[in-house]
Amino acid sequence: MDSNLLNHQIDDILESVLEEAAGDVYMVNPSWDAIEEFVSVATEFDGELPTVHMLADERTIKDVMADFIVASNAADLIADGTLSLRTLEEAPENSLLVTESNVVAVVHAGDRVGGLATDDEGFVDAAYDTYEHRWEDAASFNLRTPPISRVQETLATEISGEAEDDFTAILSSLETARGDGEGLDEVTISLLVAAKNEALLYDISKWGEDVGIASKATFSRTKTKLEDMGLLDTEKVPIDVGRPRLRLKIGDERLRDADNSQLATVAQSILN
Missing domain, CATH: 1.10.10 (Arc Repressor Mutant, subunit A)
Incomplete structure (x- = not known):
């Protein structure tokens, strides 16, 4: 993965991460737009999707999932085993995409979005372990919308x-x-x-x-x-x-x- 994904749209960043992820992905503190775009990208993804563990603010998830189009497609991804949702009690400062080989911080600057990535092995391992444990302790989000x-x-x-x-x-x-x-x-x-x-x-x-x-x-x-x-x-x-x-x-x-x-x-x- 490029060290920096600048001047990209959020869907481009998400697609790059999904294409290159070898194992599970932790999507941490995504924005409203990022959740919508993830569901769209994952629904139309051409290939085998990794399992995505989404750790998000509960209010943000509820607001996004009030849209039947987003929620029903998300429910399909959940039914397929490619998406699971849990809620964050304490959110990090940035939105993160954490894989076994990369950490990408999604940074919004006005109407621009950048993905700042690192593949430093020690840092990536520490981040992955951190959010793997936070995931285990997080509460599940029950999406009631049918697939x-x-x-x-x-x-x-x-x-x-x-x-x-x-x-x-x-x-x-x-x-x-x-x-x-x-x-x-x-x-x-x-x-x-x-x-x-x-x-x-x-x-x-x-x-x-x-x-x-x-x-x-x-x-x-x-x-x-x-x-x-x-x-x-x-x-x-x-x-x-x-x-x-x-x-x-x-x-x-x-x-x-x-x-x-x-x-x-x-x-x-x-x-x-």
Whole structure:
């Protein structure tokens, strides 16, 4: 590895470390951006990933993982055994990437990022041992978001392949899925996809609860909100026993005429 990785983006630094790491990697005190970029780089990585032990500030992890896109991809990495998350009680001054052969300090200077690296054997061994022990003593972070691969697989099975295609296309059109005005949240996306495919509210909410996206009650509350705003409509479907179930339908003409990328944009503009 070059002794200094200056004038690089954080994703370039992360990719260099992942490509050259022979064993486990300790990612220590990463920034919000570094966590997001790591998940993106690792998800698209062409090759065998090392096991990455991420030691991060608990609040930072929670804030980053509020984005369903980041969290669901991180959950895939965890399920694959290539990522594990634990929390730091005392953070070092810099963000560090520690491997068996290198230590890289990630330094932010305004809008510039540099990776200052050393392969000094004594220093690297001491740093690796330090964070290996800190890792053993750190508390695990429980990421409740389901892996995106399981979300897609079960949606195709429980609702339809077309619904899964729509869900994936809408996610791909978004930069974030937080439901904070910058992106639709995962429950809203699920309901819009269900409405586009005229699925039953019972089926999509049961799927969402079973896969771990949100409770049936959350789906019901969100459906009511979207229906009140005119995005969704419903029609009653009689069943043999019990109360009729509700079929979801697109309620706003602008959404009916939109493709998946436009659907997200139009829905956001209406919700805002």
